[in-house]
Structures are given as C-alpha cells and as structure tokens.
Amino acid sequence: xxxxxxxxxxxxxxxxxxxxxxxxxxxxxxxxxxxxxxxxxxxxxxxxxxxxxxxxxxxxxxxxxxxxxxxxxxxxxxxxxxxxxxxxxxxxxxxxxxxxxxxxxxxxxxxxxxxxxxxxxxxxxxxxxxxxxxxxxxxxxxxxxxxxxxxxxxxxxxxxxxxxxxxxxxxxxxxxxxxxxxxxxxxxxxxxxxxxxxxxxxxxxxxxx
Amino acid sequence: xxxxxxxxxxxxxxxxxxxxxxxxxxxxxxxxxxxxxxxxxxxxxxxxxxxxxxxxxxxxxxxxxxxxxxxxxxxxxxxxxxxxxxxxxxxxxxxxxxxxxxxxxxxxxxxxxxxxxxxxxxxxxxxxxxxxxxxxxxxxxxxxxxxxxxxxxxxxxxxxxxxx
Numbered sequence: 071x072x073x074x075x076x077x078x079x080x081x082x083x084x085x086x087x088x089x090x091x092x093x094x095x096x097x098x099x100x101x102x103x104x105x106x107x108x109x110x111x112x113x114x115x116x117x118x119x120x121x122x123x124x125x126x127x128x129x130x131x132x133x134x135x136x137x138x139x140x141x142x143x144x145x146x147x148x149x150x151x152x153x154x155x156x157x158x159x160x161x162x163x164x165x166x167x168x169x170x171x172x173x174x175x176x177x178x179x180x181x182x183x184x185x186x187x188x189x190x191x192x193x194x195x196x197x198x199x200x201x202x203x204x205x206x207x208x209x210x211x212x213x214x215x216x217x218x219x220x221x222x223x224x225x226x227x228x229x230x231x232x233x234x235x236x237x238x239x240x241x242x243x244x245x246x247x248x249x250x251x252x253x254x255x256x257x258x259x260x261x262x263x264x265x266x267x268x269x270x271x272x273x274x275x276x277x278x279x
Numbered sequence: 280x281x282x283x284x285x286x287x288x289x290x291x292x293x294x295x296x297x298x299x300x301x302x303x304x305x306x307x308x309x310x311x312x313x314x315x316x317x318x319x320x321x322x323x324x325x326x327x328x329x330x331x332x333x334x335x336x337x338x339x340x341x342x343x344x345x346x347x348x349x350x351x352x353x354x355x356x357x358x359x360x361x362x363x364x365x366x367x368x369x370x371x372x373x374x375x376x377x378x379x380x381x382x383x384x385x386x387x388x389x390x391x392x393x394x395x396x397x398x399x400x401x402x403x404x405x406x407x408x409x410x411x412x413x414x415x416x417x418x419x420x421x422x423x424x425x426x427x428x429x430x431x432x433x434x435x436x437x438x439x440x441x442x443x
Contacts, residue, residue, distance in 0.1 A: 126346070214330050
C-alpha cells in the first residue's frame with residue numbers, strides 16, 4: 071500500500087515511469103470492470119485506455135486523503151456506462167453453450183467439479199443485456215468486484231438505498247432469466263426463498279449486516 | 280484446497296475482505312456440493328465467480344502499451360480545456376500590459392491633430408447646431424465615417440491634412 075501511495079504521488083507529479091507501473095498494477099481491475107459492464111472485450115480495452123489517459127490528466131487533482139480505488143472505479147464505471155449507452159445498450163451476441171450442463175453449475179453436486187468460467191461469462195453477457203446500465207454496474211461492483219454498498223454509493227455518487235434498489239432489481243432480473251433459460255441447471259427450489267418469505271432471503275440478511 | 284465453506288458463506292454472505300473472498304470463490308469454483316448450497320437461495324450469485332475469470336494477457340498488454348505510447352507522445356496532456364484557459368489568461372495578460380503601458384507611458388496624452396483644432400472662435404450657446412460644416416480641402420487619403428442616432432446624423436472625418 072505504501073508502494074502504491076508512492077507510485078500515485080510520483081505519477082501525479084508527472085513521473086511517466088511511475089504511472090506506467092500504476093497502470094500495470096490497476097489494469098486487471100479496470101479492464102475486468104469495463105468488460106463486465108460493457109460486455110465486450112474490445113470495448114473494455116478502449117474504455118480502459120481512455121480511463122488511464124484521463125487518469126494521467128487528472129491525477130494531479132487527486133486528494134490523497136481519499137481512497138484511490140474508489141476514485142478509479144468511479145472513472146471506470148462512468149466511462150463504461152457512457153460507452154454502453156452510446157452503443158445503445160446492445161452487446162455482442164454470443165452463442166449459448168450447446169450443452170448447458172457443461173456450465174457445471176450444480177450438474178453433479180456429489181463430486182468435485184470445476185465450473186466452466188468461459189461458459190459462465192457468455193451466459194452473463196447474454197442475460198445482463200436485460201439490465202439497465204446502472205443496475206448492471208451495481209451488480210458488477212457488488213457481486214463480481216465484491217465491494218460493499220457504501221463504497222458503491224460513493225463510486226456512483228448516489229445514496230445507499232439507491233444502490234440497494236439497483237442491486238435487488240438486477241438480482242431479480244438475472245434470477246428470473248436464469249430460471250427461464252437454465253431451469254435444469256439450478257439447485258432444486260433455488261430462488262423460492264427469496265420471494266415473500268419474511269426474513270428468509272439473503273438480501274434481508276445482508277441489509278441487516 | 281480449503282475445506283468446505285462455513286454455513287454463513289453458503290447462505291451467500293461471502294467475506295468482504297478481498298483475500299478471504301477470493302479464497303472462498305476459488306473453493307466454490309471447484310467444489311460442486313458447496314456451489315449447490317451457495318446457489319440454493321440466490322442462483323444469480325453464480326456470477327460472483329466471474330471475479331476468477333482470467334483476462335487475455337494480450338488485451339491487458341494492449342492497454343498498457345497504448346497508454347504508454349500516448350503518454351510518451353504527449354497526447355494525454357495537457358487537456359484541451361486547460362489549453363483554452365491558458366490562451367484566455369495569456370490574452371488577458373497582454374491586454375492588461377497594453378493598457379498599463381498606455382496609462383503610465385510619460386509621453387502619452389490625448390492629442391488632437393492640429394488640422395482639426397478650431398481656428399474660428401468657439402461657437403456661443405447652441406451655436407453650431409444646424410450650421411453647415413463645409414469641407415474646404417482634403418488633399419490626402421482621409422477616412423469618412425458617418426452614422427445616425429435617431430434623427431441625428433454624425434459624420435467623422437479622419438485626415439491629418441484636413442482644413443476646414
């Protein structure tokens with residue numbers, strides 16, 4: 071962390087070599103976030119390049135008292151959402167796996183079985199087309215990046231209740247799409263506890279947490 | 280491989296700490312029984328495992344290379360808005376210097392060309408109003424500007440050799 075702070079300080083003072091190291095340190099996170107929000111790898115590459123060039127310009131204005139990653143996520147998500155909107159919200163059409171069971175969600179619950187992440191990625195890209203850009207961004211930040219609600223609220227500059235609303239709507243849309251398109255893949259009774267059962271769903275539990 | 284996940288994690292509450300969360304996700308990626316229990320209440324949470332999906336190294340390198348070249352060529356800064364601000368500030372500074380130089384220059388004063396100074400006694404009262412002003416001679420290349428304000432018509436003649 072100390073190294074990262076030093077890199078940020080040096081890059082803010084115009085040290086191109088330090089900035090290059092900072093790019094290498096953060097590029098995975100930026101590209102992955104842009105990829106999951108836009109749904110296209112080439113778009114993600116373009117967005118990420120734009121994000122880092124913008125970062126190079128505005129880094130001198132960065133307040134070291136604030137959290138750098140939150141700031142970087144904000145630039146990234148805003149750029150990705152803008153890109154998604156300029157594209158009309160339509161991503162690249164990808165073929166679904168010929169054999170959905172290849173996903174390995176729960177096809178053999180009694181055995182050690184590796185999940186097919188590439189197939190899962192294709193499923194997400196297809197189903198996430200049904201989400202509004204902000205819902206998608208919140209879902210990506212919450213579920214894939216693992217950020218907490220308060221930080222997502224700071225990134226998107228919205229209230230925490232707005233974040234929770236987007237998150238729950240996104241989850242419901244994706245769950246319904248999974249149940250509709252992949253009913254055989256889900257654990258028996260999956261999703262049933264989420265609706266209309268007081269105190270039963272993980273959303274309520276996490277909100278209390 | 281780590282042991283099976285704790286009950287609270289299987290209810291969808293993955294650790295918030297990055298390393299612990301990643302370890303839990305790695306376990307979920309390879310352990311179908313834990314995965315089945317994890318997805319029991321919230322199947323859409325299977326997409327949390329995309330945090331483990333590797334990104335193509337070529338794409339990551341393209342990002343780094345593109346940024347490095349742009350920075351090296353100076354394409355990334357200064358931003359356009361800063362250029363406009365710099366141009367506006369420079370123009371304002373030049374204007375201010377020019378005005379100050381004019382105001383403080385010892386030889387500067389408002390001068391009226393001799394040819395335009397009145398040779399006749401100054402008109403009395405409203406004298407001059409409605410009188411005809413005749414142009415006696417204009418041997419040079421003078422400039423004439425005329426304009427009207429309501430019913431009043433003004434004519435301005437600029438010629439240093441003008442005689443009235």
